[in-house]
Amino acid sequence: xxxxxxxxxxxxxxxxxxxxxxxxxxxxxxxxxxxxxxxxxxxxxxxxxxxxxxxxxxxxxxxxxxxxxxxxxxxxx
Numbered sequence: 001x002x003x004x005x006x007x008x009x010x011x012x013x014x015x016x017x018x019x020x021x022x023x024x025x026x027x028x029x030x031x032x033x034x035x036x037x038x039x040x041x042x043x044x045x046x047x048x049x050x051x052x053x054x055x056x057x058x059x060x061x062x063x064x065x066x067x068x069x070x071x072x073x074x075x076x077x
Contacts (some may be wrong), residue, residue, distance in 0.1 A: 005063065007056060007059050007060060007063070009052045009055050009056045009059065010052075011034075011048045011049075011052055012048075012051075013036040013038065013039060013041065013043055014041075014043050014044075014047060014048065014051065015036065015039050015041040015043070016036060016038050016039040016041070018036060018037075018038040018039070020034055020036060020037075020043065020048070021037055022034055028045050029045065030045060030046050031045065031046070032045040033045070034048065
């Protein structure tokens with residue numbers, strides 16, 4: 001049986017790759033621009049979410065492959 005697993009992906013500046021720190025009280029939505037505290041560039045919310053979603057898929061795929069490798073190793077001892 002697979003365990004429930006949660007993963008976290010940081011939103012990173014599309015220009016300098018630093019983690020973005022925003023107002024935790026504010027909810028961001030499509031069309032918003034988030035200013036990077038490091039380089040000052042404006043990041044498009046939708047692009048940030050797209051990049052984070054792709055990164056998240058990669059993290060999950062890596063985890064799944066690791067779990068499959070463990071199961072296969074146990075099956076063929």
